[in-house]
Amino acid sequence: MEKALPHGSQSKVQAGVRRMLGALLAAVLGVMGLIALPGAATAATVGDITSVEFTNDEFAGGSRQEINVTWSVANNPTPPLSVSIDLPPELRGYTDRFPATAADGSVVGECTVTPTKITCTIDDEYVAANPLNISGSFRFLVDIRVYNTVTEEHTWEVGGVTTPPVTVTPNPGVCESDCEYKGTWGWKHGNYNNIDDVIDWTVGVRAEDPNGLVAGKNVTVTDFLDLSIFEVIGTPVVEEAGAVRVNPQTNREEPVWKQMPADLVTIAPDNLSVSFTSRAGVSGGELRPGDKELTGAFYVVKWKTKVLDEGEAGTYTNEAEWVIEGVDSHTHQGTVVRQSGSGTVVGTNHGKFAVTKQLVGNADLIDPPAFTLNWVAYASDDDTTGTPGSATIRAGETFTSPEFFKGTRVVLTEVTPTEPANVAWSAPKFVATDAQGNPLPGAQPTETLDITFARAAGNLARVSFFTLTNEATLVAAPIHAKKVVENPDGLDLSAIPSYTLNYSYPAGEHWAAGSGSVALPADGTVVATELLPIGAKVTFAEAEPAAIAGGHWHDPQFSATTVTVGSGEALDVSVTNTITRSVPPVSPPKSGIAHTGGSPLQPLGVATVALLIAAGATLAIRGARRAGAER
Known part of the structure; x- marks a missing residue:
């Protein structure tokens, strides 16, 4: 039996133990802190969204549209670097995966799109090699979940940035009258998932009655998948709808789908065919608020397939058949086109x-x-x-x-x-x-x-x-021209060594209008213009020559005023300039001397009057002699 310590001694021992435990804990925390410090100093970098806009500025509600995003990060980012955007409810992302590319087109990361988010992760090596001014852009597809019946203008906040306004025209899927579910003729369609190269095929079984397929019918649905192109993933799933409900967004009645219990479905060993028996619709307590019960049910069968060529073909088509015992059978063809999130983004392969x-x-x-x-x-x-x-x-x-x-x-x-x-x-x-x-x-x-x-x-x-x-x-050609000068009075023209010939042409179908000038030497030397377009209609004019004292320039004469380049006609043009001596005007007589009309003339000079008097005396003497001889 252990001996108890005195009360005071026990307190001292407890205090000492507490001090030892405190010291030990501090040491442990210190070591942990040393271990954690490097991790704490390495923080991830998230890129900033700088712009978000739609490729189209007008589109219909319910359509699939492309969004363009640009982003950037501050200098010296710390890996890992990512750019992430949460999508608003009205913009549902089209599931996709594509490379993130740098300005030179090289792959520097990867982007993934889900219905609610897009995330692009940039490779650490690229971040380390480009510590300054990292920026980029990407494009991705969204489904516009706007259920409008009139044209509206919308903006959305995406990644903290508001998009420019876009015009959203009425959604063609919204019903305004006669909106009850009428049944189906049967169909097949598919959806390509870019992330894992998987196509989800869906086959709808014919049921024209608004109450669905009547109960008790044996149904077989077969998908004729080419197993050299597709690999079936898992087993096909049968869904049935024994009730319909109005979709508040589209105002249409739509089937309420639920997976049919597996024990009611027979699946072929190759997973390409399923059989089941149609059942009565949901009624009574099984109905949820807003459901409308049916006497029968509608059916679809779904297959998930892996595309073996990794998306090489781009377009995939195959057929499926449904057979309703004692009623009908039909084959439907479905086609799926592989889509990418961007016209500038390329798939991995x-x-x-x-x-x-x-x-x-x-x-x-x-x-x-x-x-x-x-x-x-x-x-x-x-x-x-x-x-x-x-x-x-x-x-x-x-x-x-x-x-x-x-x-x-x-x-x-x-x-x-x-x-x-x-x-x-x-x-x-x-x-x-x-x-x-x-x-x-x-x-x-x-x-x-x-x-x-x-x-x-x-x-x-x-x-x-x-x-x-x-x-x-x-293809062009020059026009040759020369100057011809006619100077019958021999005036001194040495001050004019050349004459300026101007030309211009209007615009043609494949060339702009043009104009220019060329100096024509006075000695008649032939010169060429610049090259002019074949087919151009060139019109000529000449600058007025310099004035010559005592001379008068007549209008220039052109051998051709308009020439079409390359038309086959002569492209030699001569321009003739004629100059003659100016004739001085005759001065009229002075006043006081009458002319034959009796009106006074202007005064004449003394020498002129003397000449006139002498001429008159001579004429008088000749007249007197002629008269004496006649006597």
Whole structure:
């Protein structure tokens, strides 16, 4: 039996134990703090959303639309770096996964879209290599959950940024009258999930009666899936609806779907066929508030399938059949198209090219022609025929190709234009560039673009950029002209060594209006104008020559006032200038001397009067002699 300590001694011992425990705890916490410090100093960086806008500024409620987002981060971000957006309820994300790309098109991370959120995560290596001014953008698809019957204007707050206003026209799915569920003729459709390359197929069984399929009918539904294309995941599921309910958003009656108990469904060993017996509708206490009971039920069967080609085909089609014992049977075809969240984002196993058209040369084309791009895509080395494709593109535009699956070789050429007639086109040249159009180091111009999409080439999950340059040289010709000077009076024209001939022409279909001038030497030397567009109608005019003392310039005479360049007519123009001596005016007599009309003339000079008197005396003497001889 242990001996008890005195009361005071026991208190001292307890106090000592507490001090020891406190010291030990402090030491442990200190060690833990040392261990935790590095982790605490490394905080993740979240990018800031700088803009959010829709690609279209007008669309219908209920439609699927594309949203464009730009983001940035402060300098020296700490990995991991992510950009995340919670979507408002009216914008439901289209499930997707695609690469995040840098400005040069290289893959630097990954974006994932769910119905309620989009998150892009940037690779740590990229963050470490680019500590300053990191920014980017991405695009993704959303379903517009607006159930409007009139046109409305909407904005949404997405990632803390308000979108520019958009016009939302009435949702075609909203019912305003006669909205009861009428039954179904049967159908098949599917939905492609980009995240895991899975298609969910749904087959609707025919039931034209608004009360559904009557109870007690044996039903078999078979999906004719090509197992070389699809792999069935799990087992098919049968859903039934023994009641309908008004959807408050669309105002339509819709089936209330529930999974049929598994013990009531027979599934074939290959999972491609199911059988069940139709049942009576839900009634009584099984109905929920707002449900309308049916005498029968509606049925759908769902399959989940993995796409074995990783989305290479892009479009997938197959058929399914339903058979209702003693009633009917029918086969329905369903088609699913693989969609991407963005026109500039590329799937993991795919690649794209983008070509930007550039025009160079001296041809000033008012309306440049559309250029035609042709390509052949070879799926593999064994594919010697290939699949052709084509597109048109104009100067300044960029064409982005569809996706090409890994291993595809694409050979791209351009059709060299032949119009307009006054332009000569050189062979087109492709040059590899970055996303801003800057040529890549070592890139050489080629007349044919030959690109193979492969991991080794580093062009999967990205866009490869190129410029396509066409040089347009104006087909032109000069006009030759010379000066002809007629100077019958021999006036001194040495002060005028040349004469200025002006010309102009209006705009044509493929050139701008123009004008110019040329100096024509006085000695008649032939000179040429600048090169003028073939087909231009050129009109001439001459600048008035410098004035010559005692001379008078007559109007210039042109051998042709208008010439069409390249029309086959002579392109030699002569301009004749004539100058003659000026004639001084005759002065009238002074007043006091009468003319034959009896009116006084202006006064005459003394010398003039003396000459007139002498002339009169001479005439008088000659008259007297003639008279004496006659006597």
